[in-house]
Amino acid sequence: MSAWIDRIMREFPADLARFWIACDPDDLLLDERILYGLRERGFEVLPFEDSIAFRTEYEERYRAAWDRGEDGSAKALILQLRGTDLNALPWDYVREGRKVSLGLADLFPKLSYGVIRHIDSDHHKALFEAHNRHATQPLGEGATKDFILTHIFRISPYLLNRAEDFWRELLRLHYRGSGLPPLLADHVGGIVADNPDLEDLPVAELLSSKSVTLRVLQDSWDEFLAQHGVRSRRSADTDRDDTRAFSIPFDHPDVRVIVDNMFFEGTLQPVDIKGSPSNLPAWAKVGLKSDANALGELVAEGAKRVGAELPGTDSSHRDWSDFARRMGEIIYRFHSLSAQQANGVQQQVRDLQRDADTRLTDWVFEHFADLPSLPAAKGPVMVHHVPRYLAMRRGAGEERIALLVFDGLAMDQWFQIREHLAARAPNLIVEENACFAWLPTLTSVSRQALFSGLKPREFPDSIETTSKEPSLWARFWQENGLRKPEIFYRKSIKRTGQLDELADALSQPSIKVAGIVVDMIDEIVHGATLGKRGITGQIAEWCDTGFVERLLFLLAEHGYRIYLTADHGNVEAEGIGRLSQGVVSELRGERVRAYRSDVLAASVPDAVDAFRFDLAGLPPGFLPLYANARKAFVPHGEQVVAHGGISVEELIVPFVHIPGEKKADAIKTTSNRL
Numbered sequence: 001m002s003a004w005i006d007r008i009m010r011e012f013p014a015d016l017a018r019f020w021i022a023c024d025p026d027d028l029l030l031d032e033r034i035l036y037g038l039r040e041r042g043f044e045v046l047p048f049e050d051s052i053a054f055r056t057e058y059e060e061r062y063r064a065a066w067d068r069g070e071d072g073s074a075k076a077l078i079l080q081l082r083g084t085d086l087n088a089l090p091w092d093y094v095r096e097g098r099k100v101s102l103g104l105a106d107l108f109p110k111l112s113y114g115v116i117r118h119i120d121s122d123h124h125k126a127l128f129e130a131h132n133r134h135a136t137q138p139l140g141e142g143a144t145k146d147f148i149l150t151h152i153f154r155i156s157p158y159l160l161n162r163a164e165d166f167w168r169e170l171l172r173l174h175y176r177g178s179g180l181p182p183l184l185a186d187h188v189g190g191i192v193a194d195n196p197d198l199e200d201l202p203v204a205e206l207l208s209s210k211s212v213t214l215r216v217l218q219d220s221w222d223e224f225l226a227q228h229g230v231r232s233r234r235s236a237d238t239d240r241d242d243t244r245a246f247s248i249p250f251d252h253p254d255v256r257v258i259v260d261n262m263f264f265e266g267t268l269q270p271v272d273i274k275g276s277p278s279n280l281p282a283w284a285k286v287g288l289k290s291d292a293n294a295l296g297e298l299v300a301e302g303a304k305r306v307g308a309e310l311p312g313t314d315s316s317h318r319d320w321s322d323f324a325r326r327m328g329e330i331i332y333r334f335h336s337l338s339a340q341q342a343n344g345v346q347q348q349v350r351d352l353q354r355d356a357d358t359r360l361t362d363w364v365f366e367h368f369a370d371l372p373s374l375p376a377a378k379g380p381v382m383v384h385h386v387p388r389y390l391a392m393r394r395g396a397g398e399e400r401i402a403l404l405v406f407d408g409l410a411m412d413q414w415f416q417i418r419e420h421l422a423a424r425a426p427n428l429i430v431e432e433n434a435c436f437a438w439l440p441t442l443t444s445v446s447r448q449a450l451f452s453g454l455k456p457r458e459f460p461d462s463i464e465t466t467s468k469e470p471s472l473w474a475r476f477w478q479e480n481g482l483r484k485p486e487i488f489y490r491k492s493i494k495r496t497g498q499l500d501e502l503a504d505a506l507s508q509p510s511i512k513v514a515g516i517v518v519d520m521i522d523e524i525v526h527g528a529t530l531g532k533r534g535i536t537g538q539i540a541e542w543c544d545t546g547f548v549e550r551l552l553f554l555l556a557e558h559g560y561r562i563y564l565t566a567d568h569g570n571v572e573a574e575g576i577g578r579l580s581q582g583v584v585s586e587l588r589g590e591r592v593r594a595y596r597s598d599v600l601a602a603s604v605p606d607a608v609d610a611f612r613f614d615l616a617g618l619p620p621g622f623l624p625l626y627a628n629a630r631k632a633f634v635p636h637g638e639q640v641v642a643h644g645g646i647s648v649e650e651l652i653v654p655f656v657h658i659p660g661e662k663k664a665d666a667i668k669t670t671s672n673r674l
Contacts, residue, residue, distance in 0.1 A: 004128040005037050007107065011100045012078065014041055018066055020078040021089065021097035026104045027375045029080050031121045032316060035370040042075035047082065047373055051090065053458060054079070061616065073616060080373075110135040112144040118183045120378065122318060123152050145187045153180060157191040163247075166198055168254040170206055170213060175258050177322045180207045201246060211431045217259070218268060218422075219245040221287055225271070229279045230288075232271040256283060263287050264302045266329025269419065270295070295333075296341040302330045303348040310355060313363050317371060317381055320363065321434035324652035327356060328411030331649070332419075335412065335536040342533070357629065357647045364439070364646055365613065371436055372455055372617050380435045380655060383446055383567060387453035387473075390513070390563065391480045402506075402514040402560035404551070405450060407443060408522035408643060410569030412532075413539060414654040420543040425552075431657040437568040439615060440592040440624045441643050441650040443522070447567035451489075451515055452476060460619035466491075473515050485510045491517035496547050503554045514560065518551070525570045528641040532572055535641060552658065566653040568643045575638035576609050576631045590632040591644035593625045601625060613646070 001009070008028060012020065020043075022029055029035070029045050038045060044062075048054050058077065065072025079089070079097060086094050105113040108131050119127060130151035139147055149155050153173065160166045173179055180188065182204070189204035206213050222232045223245045249255055262268040263286045270289045280288075289295065306326045311319040334342060334349045376385035377392060390401050406414075411434065421428055438446040438456055444464050445456050452459060452472035462468040470489040477487045488511045493502060506514055524538045555562050573591060593610075595601040601612065601623045609628045618624070626645050627633055634640055643650050 001037065002125050002129075003132070004125040005033055007128065008034050008102070009037055009041070011102065012038065012041075012043060012076075014075075017098040018062075018076050019093075019097045020076065021086070021093065021099050022078050022080050023084045023086070023099065023101045024080050024103075025083050026102070026117060027080075027082060027121070027377075028102045028104070028107075028124075029078065030373055030375045031124065032367060032370045032374060033125070035373060036367060038078070039074070039370070042071075043078055044074040044076075045078045045080050045373055047080045048089065053454075055090070057457075060620070110138050111147065112139060112141045115141055115144040115148065115183065118181045119148060119152070120181070122316065123148075126152055142187075145184055149180075149184060149188070153178060153184070155188075157188040160188075160192050160198070161195065163197045164249045164252045164255060166192070166201070166203070167248055168252070168258075171255060171258040171262075173207065174210045174213050175261065177210075177318070179210050179213075182208045209431065211429060214267060215429055216246060217248070217262070220248045221250070221268070221271065223247060224250045224284075225273065225280070225287075228281070228284070231274045250284070251281060260286055261305065264298060264305055265326050266302055266333050266415075267326070269422075270298065296337055296345050299330060299334050299337065300345040300348045302333070303345070303352045306330055307348075307352045307355060310359050311363065312359060313366050315363065317367070317374070317436065320360065320648075321436075321652060323356070324411050324434055324648050325432065327352065327648060328415055331412035331532075332415040332536075335533050336416075339533075353648070354629070360648050360651065361646050364651075368436075368439065369616060379433050380565075382436045382449075383438060383565065383653070384449035384453055384455060385435070386450055386563070386565060386655070387476045391477075393561065394480075394512070398561045400512055400514075400558070400560045402516065402555045402562050404555075404562065404564040405447065405515070405517050406521055406564065406566050407447065407517055407519040408525050408568060408570055409566035409653065410571075410649045411652060411654055412649070413521060413535070413569075414566075414656070416536060416539055417543060417548055418656075420540075421549060421552075424546075424549050428552075428658065431659055433655045433657075434652050435565065435655045437566075437651050437653055438617070439613070439646065439651070440589065440594065440626070441568035441645065442589055442592065443567055445618075447517075448472060450565070450567050455617040456622070457617055457619045460622070463619060463622060469517075477513055482512055486512040488514040490515075491519065493518050493551075494520035494523065494547070496545050496550060499547070499550055499554060502551075503558075506554065506558050506560070514555075520547075521566075521570075525641050525643075531639060532570075532641055535570075556658075562658040564654065564656040564658070569649045569651070569653055570641050570643045571630060571645070571647045571649045573627070573630045573632035573634075573640055573642050573645075575634035575636050575640065576627060577633070577636050579604065579608065579633050589644035590634055590640055590642035591627050591650075593633065595623045595625065596621045598623065 030047065035045055046054065046057065061073040062077050079093060081089065084101065104116050107128065108116050111131060127148065134151060135147065149157065155169050160169065185204040185208035188207055192198045192203055206216065225232055250259055259268065260283065263270060268287065270287050272289045311323050330349065330352065334345065371382050374381040376389045380386045380389045386403065390403060394401060418430065438449045444466055447466060448459055448462065448469055449456055451469045453476045456463055459468065459472065473489045474484060474487045478484065488506065490502065493516055520542055521539065524535055528535050552562060579593060604610065604625055609631055610625050611628055612623065612625055614623055630647065632640050632642050
């Protein structure tokens with residue numbers, strides 16, 4: 001156990017009390033490593049967000065069992081209060097609970113609290129060790145920033161004297177998934193502002209945003225090719241914004257090795273070129289589509305490299321989210337190959353998918369129970385965090401927000417749509433992240449959680465239908481200060497012919513939040529007969545209608561900030577036979593069955609290749625049975641594309657923000673060409 005985790009743990013001695021109250025203004029307890037450590041010692045942490053919901057769960061899962069002399073769901077419960085005002089709690093909790101106070105200011109007394117509060121919890125362990133070892137005296141704000149940059153991010157802005165130094169450190173940061181918090185990025189930007197080699201660069205924006213960095217790299221790759229007499233077809237697009245292209249030293253050894261990996265793993269996309277690349281260095285051909293056979297080799301090598309860095313059971317949810325995006329890029333690229341090319345690399349991709357799903361299932365059994373409690377302030381970890389995160393964004397000044405839910409959109413299919421947008425709206429910048437769907441990964445479970453902001457156990461009466469989504473969406477926003485006329489919900493949007501009517505509705509100035517379900521992907525998946533390769537072709541045809549960019553344009557035109565996500569993904573699966581149980585199973589999906597009692601669940605024959613995984617966040621008496629690996633409860637040997645189970649492609653979905661004041665102009669350029 002690390003010194004950081006041990007420091008938190010010692011505040012909670014075992015067997016001292018059943019019920020604890022932790023005043024935790026900095027969400028220190030809502031770190032998955034802390035949650036896991038506490039759970040191993042018999043503690044559970046439950047954030048106090050809604051008094052009624054908390055009391056219901058407390059009474060049902062804990063107190064009733066304790067009164068009977070049983071442990072119940074846990075030996076002890078910690079009420080996590082995000083603040084220090086105990087008056088916010090019911091008086092009986094304050095009377096019964098044992099109080100503990102935790103705060104960054106107390107744990108890092110020699111560092112500036114105004115700075116360390118901006119540091120992600122993933123860095124607290126390393127920062128605690130560096131603080132205890134190297135902080136010999138109290139540091140001010142500027143010195144604290146330098147301390148964190150040196151000891152946590154391994155970067156010294158005072159040594160970024162040349163362009164190659166900056167690009168090397170920038171790519172190193174983003175390649176390992178640790179871009180700088182905006183506060184530190186601005187600090188670095190201020191220090192290097194007078195450097196003539198860097199003065200034209202948006203330094204702070206590049207250091208803090210991976211999406212901006214990748215778009216700059218992609219655009220600047222064209223400039224690099226042109227310097228070697230090679231012209232890409234992308235560069236012929238007169239509507240492309242060349243202000244994002246810079247002279248990057250791609251051929252510098254320290255820069256080249258990271259760019260090379262980015263092309264192999266799909267983070268950067270190879271480009272079509274005109275003419276022969278005879279003057280181009282051999283290493284740079286990894287970024288070209290000139291050799292059709294090389295694309296297959298690119299997928300094979302990418303699968304190998306990504307597979308070599310599989311997260312394990314000790315990994316964080318961010319590790320899995322990052323991995324899901326890297327794997328999604330490989331799968332998208334794989335399905336874009338011709339059938340002949342795909343046959344040559346299919347085994348490598350299948351091995352990657354199999355190994356990833358096995359590791360993820362093990363991780364889910366250990367850690368999934370902690371995810372619902374994690375904070376959403378810096379981005380949703382699970383889909384039911386999305387409304388709460390959007391409410392925070394409104395509080396931060398985003399007056400109008402649109403949530404687009406692409407029903408059933410897997411990560412690889414998002415990358416296909418993103419590349420379509422990159423071609424049709426080249427100036428569009430998207431900020432990509434990921435979040436976890438609810439288990440089982442079914443629409444009635446996960447999409448309702450997404451729109452309601454609730455755990456499934458909080459909507460037990462509608463867990464088998466989506467009919468209450470509009471009222472649940474409205475209720476969340478009314479509880480967050482909006483009036484009913486300011487809230488919009490619409491589903492079954494999928495064709496360009498529907499967009500004029502949608503635009504008329506969304507143009508109403510009273511509307512502040514809009515929830516829109518785009519269900520074309522789900523419709524394609526449920527009608528798929530040629531697997532995910534066939535789905536890729538159908539998505540391409542749908543994108544060619546212009547629906548996606550027109551939808552984004554009309555939202556941007558009316559001043560909405562756009563957030564795009566999915567309720568679950570989809571996966572190719574093979575039939576293991578139907579379960580003929582009549583009405584014994586209340587919910588019958590292709591990848592999962594749900595039962596109302598242990599007795600009914602036990603009626604499943606032992607020979608069935610399936611497993612149980614029960615979650616506290618599901619309603620009592622809702623017991624899922626999952627088909628093992630990439631299997632489905634359909635006739636033996638039948639190939640289907642389905643969802644409901646536990647796989648990387650089903651469970652981890654995109655969460656995308658389309659930011660910035662230029663978004664309307666970026667999409668309008670495309671709209672005018674259609």
